[in-house]
Amino acid sequence: MADADDTTDELPDDVAALIGVPQYPRTADFDVERSYTYDTCAATQNGNPLLWDDAVATELAGGPIAAPTTLSLWMRPHYWQPGAAGEQVALQVHFDLKARFDLPEAVMTDNTLILHEPVRPGDRISHRQVLRSVSGPKTTKLGSGRFWVIDVEYHNQDDVLVGVERYTGFGYRRAAAEGSAS
Amino acid sequence: MTAPKLLLDQVAAGDALPALAVEVTPTTVVLGAIASRDWRPMHHDYKFATERNGVADIFLNTPNQAAWFERYVTDWTGPHGRLGRMTFRMRDSVFPGDTMTFTATVTDVRTDEAGCGWVALDVTLTATHAERGERTATTCALTVAVPTSNDDNPWARRGAAWAP
Numbered sequence: 001m002a003d004a005d006d007t008t009d010e011l012p013d014d015v016a017a018l019i020g021v022p023q024y025p026r027t028a029d030f031d032v033e034r035s036y037t038y039d040t041c042a043a044t045q046n047g048n049p050l051l052w053d054d055a056v057a058t059e060l061a062g063g064p065i066a067a068p069t070t071l072s073l074w075m076r077p078h079y080w081q082p083g084a085a086g087e088q089v090a091l092q093v094h095f096d097l098k099a100r101f102d103l104p105e106a107v108m109t110d111n112t113l114i115l116h117e118p119v120r121p122g123d124r125i126s127h128r129q130v131l132r133s134v135s136g137p138k139t140t141k142l143g144s145g146r147f148w149v150i151d152v153e154y155h156n157q158d159d160v161l162v163g164v165e166r167y168t169g170f171g172y173r174r175a176a177a178e179g180s181a182s
Numbered sequence: 183m184t185a186p187k188l189l190l191d192q193v194a195a196g197d198a199l200p201a202l203a204v205e206v207t208p209t210t211v212v213l214g215a216i217a218s219r220d221w222r223p224m225h226h227d228y229k230f231a232t233e234r235n236g237v238a239d240i241f242l243n244t245p246n247q248a249a250w251f252e253r254y255v256t257d258w259t260g261p262h263g264r265l266g267r268m269t270f271r272m273r274d275s276v277f278p279g280d281t282m283t284f285t286a287t288v289t290d291v292r293t294d295e296a297g298c299g300w301v302a303l304d305v306t307l308t309a310t311h312a313e314r315g316e317r318t319a320t321t322c323a324l325t326v327a328v329p330t331s332n333d334d335n336p337w338a339r340r341g342a343a344w345a346p
Contacts, residue, residue: 036217036219039213039216039217040217040218040246040249041253042213042217043210043213043214043216043217043246043249044214044246044249044250044252044253045204045253046249046252046253046256046257048253048256048257048261049184049261050256050261050337056184056261059184060184060261060262060335060337060338061337062337062338067249067252068252068264068265069245069248069249069251069252069265069268070218070245070249072218072245073217073218073219073245076218076219076220079221109271110269110270110271111244111269111270111272112267112268112269112270113248113267113268113269114266114267114346115264115265115266115267115346116344116346117340117344118337
């Protein structure tokens with residue numbers, strides 16, 4: 001399958017202007033708490049003493065940390081909350097690109113997690129979405145469309161980078177009589 | 183003082199990690215989804231998964247798979263091991279009744295300009311079931327920092343000294 005590396009200079013000006021620009025900044029609804037690390041460790045039978053034993057955590061990491069792969073959960077919305085209405089979309093830039101290029105289907109082909117400063121109990125995490133690249137028109141077995149790369153950057157309350165999730169998406173219009181939607 | 187379980191010079195490209203096999207139950211799937219605040223019904227509602235999504239059962243969600251990869255790798259490195267980067271490619275789903283088996287091979291061992299010791303791994307999650315057969319469910323290219331000596335601690339690295 002082709003990829004998004006070959007960003008072209010044929011992009012519409014309004015799309016090209018968005019590359020590298022932080023969008024949709026949001027701060028988490030609640031502070032980082034230890035219960036989710038314990039739940040994650042319980043769900044995966046993870047006995048790493050760094051995540052269970054405060055003495056080990058203090059010695060190695062300067063204090064308790066959240067399990068590193070919990071990074072994205074701090075930004076996930078509650079299932080319900082007062083006043084909430086409609087579906088809350090996690091990766092708005094992806095949906096913006098689908099609409100901008102009139103591509104009704106999309107798949108994520110790769111998902112990369114890059115871990116920086118540890119997340120710690122009591123932190124309040126914020127994130128923002130950054131469009132990194134958009135390819136020229138491509139045709140794959142799914143159909144014809146474009147690849148794009150979107151970073152979701154996570155910072156703590158001190159604006160220190162704690163991690164990045166990098167999504168490679170392919171928005172497309174189905175080839176006749178084949179392909180699958182997502 | 184907690185001694186490192188694994189030092190960089192004990193690792194070489196081509197090394198294989200011990201396999202980890204886990205029997206997947208509905209509880210495995212639901213625990214993982216709730217722990218990662220993933221409320222989507224295909225991870226807890228059998229009828230939704232089978233009748234709406236058209237798959238065999240509820241299935242393991244992506245963030246929980248990341249947590250399983252973390253557990254698998256840090257079982258090997260010990261608590262000094264610090265994950266730097268992981269890239270997933272999802273190929274098939276993991277359902278209750280599957281045995282999921284994690285295996286990994288070391289693809290690179292290096293020290294970066296800041297002196298941080300890095301191990302690169304190709305990790306594979308294979309799902310096996312009597313009727314569904316054996317499927318490669320997820321592949322993951324991953325880097326983890328491990329101590330270069332008994333005095334080194336990847337978790338102490340900050341700023342330019344930590345370049346995942």
